[in-house]
Amino acid sequence: MALLEMLLPPACAGCGRYGRLFCEDCQRSLQSLSRGPNHFSAPDAGTVVGDALLLAHTAFAHAGPMRRALQRLKYGGAARLASPLARAAAPALLALAAVTGPATLVPVPVHPARLRQRGYNQAALLAKALATEANLPVADLLVRRRATTRQHGLSRAARLHNLRGAFAIGGGRLVPASVIVVDDILTTSATLEACAVVLRAAGVASVFGFAIAREV
Template identity: 60%
Template sequence: MVLLDLLMPPACASCGRSGTLLCGRCLNGFVKASRPAERFLAPDRGVVVGESLAVGMAAFAYEGPVRRALAALKYSGASRLAPILAGICEASLGGLLAISGPATLVPVPVHPERRRARGYNQAELIAKPLGRAARLPNAEILDRIRPTTRQHRLNRPARLANLRDAFAMRTGAQVRPVVILVDDIITTNATLEACAAVLRAAGCETVYGFAVGREV
């Protein structure tokens, strides 16, 4: 890491300031998620409720420096942002664990083609340090079996149609009774719902969702 920083000095993913991957000023601009994307459960905690999904919670509003940091992680190869983002989400995950109890973290999978192009799955990179900090197991038990159109310009019905039959249990995967799906962004909740439906059909008792950002 030190050698890498010497060869490629870090710059803030949000404002470009040199010296750190996320500067203090931009971190101070991270706004806690304050209202749900759909139905209300606890408006002050950025919570949404679904059908297969028991509760989905995001740590921050997906705007400003949060949006720019997640875009850098997802589209610009800034994989070193993942543990930083995970670290500042630990308290919010603790709020969800107060509801869920002990659980297994399951990253939302990306299609193999997208993983090869990007070099990683950003949800996995966020889930692993979250699991270590919370002493929770990580399990990659879902696969994305069908490539899908990028979701960000689709409305909720189109997102649901786009994700139909996109996910499946990984061959030989062990079903866990309580799962927290981990993703980078919650927009309309469609991705978490699609994953939760597969997990519930496989025998998972309760599925929760957690993300760094939620669309405002």
């Protein structure tokens, strides 16, 4: 497979046409959910999603080419997609960073068994690529202590219960004052909230969330 990828041009993850990993036509067709800084500073704006997580923001709707691209990244071994997806989502992250001020990107961790199976953590790849695009620091502060059952189809309350005790701060890691937790897809924000609870308990003053796409 690696040899074929070297010999053949890449196929777009959104439409399948050969030439680019994520073609310009597919990128232009994405449904943007991005907002400017004023969206967050208005009294009734922003998405307040939990006690520990101040707010979360996403770049695109999880639909069409974006849904297919994230599926390829997460389950299809297409690790190289992290870079073009992060590049497309960077303006939305910068809009959030204009509100949060200096913050460190922290990816949602996966369980070691899942990491061995998949070969990489897609959230970590996206966080590192986003850090490059937005000129922000990135740190693997969190670890996943236990595997959890599938979240699909669960309510927000059930997801939070499922994630209780799943995350922890990695040993000996210094925590920054402000963090933006990065994930690929936001559904109910339960995963980001569970991470935020751990980060706040460890001394992080402000925790925000960012995802490439959101279920709408």
